[in-house]
Amino acid sequence: xxxxxxxxLPGSGKSIISRIAKKEGIYTISMGDVIxxxxxxxxxxxxxxxxxxxxxxxNNVVASRCVTKIKNxxxxxxxxxxxxxxxxNSHTNHNKHPxxxxxxxxxxxxxxxxxxxxxxxxYFKKQFNNFKVIAxxxxxxxxxxxxxxxxxxxxSPDYNKFVERDQRELNFGIGxxxxxxxxxxxxxxxxxxxxxxxRALITNEIKPKRKNINRKRKSKNKNKSKQNxxxxxxxxxxxxxxxxxNNNKQNRR
Amino acid sequence: xxxxxxxxLPGSGKSIISRIAKKEGIYTISMGDVIxxxxxxxxxxxxxxxxxxxxxxxNNVVASRCVTKIKNxxxxxxxxxxxxxxxxNSHTNHNKHPxxxxxxxxxxxxxxxxxxxxxxxxYFKKQFNNFKVIAxxxxxxxxxxxxxxxxxxxxSPDYNKFVERDQRELNFGIGxxxxxxxxxxxxxxxxxxxxxxxRALITNEIKPKRKNINRKRKSKNKNKSKQNxxxxxxxxxxxxxxxxxNNNKQNRR
Numbered sequence: 387x388x389x390x391x392x393x394x395l396p397g398s399g400k401s402i403i404s405r406i407a408k409k410e411g412i413y414t415i416s417m418g419d420v421i422x423x424x425x426x427x428x429x430x431x432x433x434x435x436x437x438x439x440x441x442x443x444x445n446n447v448v449a450s451r452c453v454t455k456i457k458n459x460x461x462x463x464x465x466x467x468x469x470x471x472x473x474x475n476s477h478t479n480h481n482k483h484p485x486x487x488x489x490x491x492x493x494x495x496x497x498x499x500x501x502x503x504x505x506x507x508x509y510f511k512k513q514f515n516n517f518k519v520i521a522x523x524x525x526x527x528x529x530x531x532x533x534x535x536x537x538x539x540x541x542s543p544d545y546n547k548f549v550e551r552d553q554r555e556l557n558f559g560i561g562x563x564x565x566x567x568x569x570x571x572x573x574x575x576x577x578x579x580x581x582x583x584x585r586a587l588i589t590n591e592i593k594p595k596r597k598n599i600n601r602k603r604k605s606k607n608k609n610k611s612k613q614n615x616x617x618x619x620x621x622x623x624x625x626x627x628x629x630x631x632n633n634n635k636q637n638r639r
Numbered sequence: 640x641x642x643x644x645x646x647x648l649p650g651s652g653k654s655i656i657s658r659i660a661k662k663e664g665i666y667t668i669s670m671g672d673v674i675x676x677x678x679x680x681x682x683x684x685x686x687x688x689x690x691x692x693x694x695x696x697x698n699n700v701v702a703s704r705c706v707t708k709i710k711n712x713x714x715x716x717x718x719x720x721x722x723x724x725x726x727x728n729s730h731t732n733h734n735k736h737p738x739x740x741x742x743x744x745x746x747x748x749x750x751x752x753x754x755x756x757x758x759x760x761x762y763f764k765k766q767f768n769n770f771k772v773i774a775x776x777x778x779x780x781x782x783x784x785x786x787x788x789x790x791x792x793x794x795s796p797d798y799n800k801f802v803e804r805d806q807r808e809l810n811f812g813i814g815x816x817x818x819x820x821x822x823x824x825x826x827x828x829x830x831x832x833x834x835x836x837x838r839a840l841i842t843n844e845i846k847p848k849r850k851n852i853n854r855k856r857k858s859k860n861k862n863k864s865k866q867n868x869x870x871x872x873x874x875x876x877x878x879x880x881x882x883x884x885n886n887n888k889q890n891r892r
Contacts, residue, residue, distance in 0.1 A: 395818055523776070523823040552819065561814025565648055566805065570776040572823050 387494045389514040391501040393563045394522035395552055397529035399573040404499045406584050411493055413459055417500040420451050449506045453513045456496045502558040521567030640747045642767040644754040646816045647775035648805055650782035652826040657752045659837050664746055666712055670753040673704050702759045706766045709749045755811040774820030
């Protein structure tokens with residue numbers, strides 16, 4: 387089980403990371419969403435919900451709710467995995483490719499967006515062995531310009547309010563979290579560049595390289611099982627097909 | 640006048656930036672050096688010197704000393720510049736290139752290494768209009784490994800002491816300074832990569848692009864002065880030389 391936390395000041399691009407992670411089949415939780423859910427349940431504003439939650443259950447309440455969510459999901463994943471494995475095995479008898487569902491549920495990787503205080507980091511590190519923090523940095527000017535454009539509920543086109551909001555988050559201790567982050571991403575120039583960096587981080591650090599491992603195993607077990615021999619045949623046919631293609635190309639020349 | 644501050648936790652690579660900046664002719668001050676100087680003058684340890692300085696002159700004493708140093712240097716620079724300009728003019732009468740000295744003194748750019756607290760940043764911003772902060776980030780693991788290797792006076796091979804030192808700096812508020820930095824550099828992989836990034840930052844953001852301006856002027860004044868015609872001749876000869884080389888290559892084939 388691998389758990390990553392994402393931190394960054396408002397407008398740095400935290401939501402971009404979680405959007406891409408979701409697409410890659412990583413289960414992501416937003417700490418802000420946990421508060422928003424509670425606010426909806428009680429029919430109060432998010433600010434009030436945060437205060438009430440903390441008063442009732444302590445400072446780590448949001449973090450602990452995230453932990454229970456992740457642990458539940460991981461359990462369900464294992465159950466689902468078992469059932470899907472059966473499906474998969476029955477599939478393999480018919481020599482079919484594993485279904486997409488299987489691949490998605492297989493990953494035991496989680497992302498928690500919106501970590502703000504070093505206490506939360508300490509709590510997550512206690513709960514998850516290999517907890518790592520990803521920080522995103524954008525310069526204040528860049529963030530202010532972005533927030534002016536996006537206009538969410540709590541975004542303001544007033545620079546003083548922007549500085550105030552930054553200070554509120556910094557007083558939670560987000561600066562310490564950013565300074566001690568395990569990975570740092572810079573989101574300064576065009577957004578596509580940043581997205582590429584995020585994807586590179588996901589493929590290199592967050593997701594294990596399963597494909598390569600499988601390939602190595604296959605090459606070691608060469609010519610040992612019927613299934614592999616079949617695979618080899620298939621490969622040869624594939625090569626033949628390729629050769630035919632190449633021949634065609636040469637003939638055309 | 641342009642002033643930049645460099646911040647980063649121990650072992651992140653602050654001294655690399657100031658070393659490169661010095662080579663590029665930028666006047667750099669280390670806030671740690673200011674304390675070390677005072678300690679040498681009084682013949683006490685740096686820790687004691689820092690405490691005494693702060694008690695006597697207030698929290699911003701180191702920052703204010705840096706400011707006076709920079710302002711003095713800037714004044715001297717202007718005086719020196721005037722004298723060197725005379726030199727330069729006398730040189731130009733003899734049709735010679737401006738001396739290297741002139742180029743070095745010409746830059747009114749300053750770098751302050753080792754900013755630790757947001758109060759210092761606020762102080763510098765008051766003193767210098769366009770003050771910008773450059774932060775360097777390395778993951779804690781990477782920094783710890785570096786400090787183990789470097790073994791300065793205050794570096795320790797003990798992980799707990801390393802964490803303690805980080806916490807001391809974070810309690811000064813260095814996390815806030817890093818989170819609100821205008822430029823962020825990542826120093827994670829091999830050092831030459833980081834050095835290249837530093838050089839790119841210096842040429843793109845810190846130093847104005849004087850060379851390009853000069854070139855444009857030259858191209859506008861084409862064929863107007865004797866000097867330029869000489870330059871053109873030189874260029875042609877260079878091309879001829881190149882052509883000869885190419886011809887030789889073709890002959891060999």
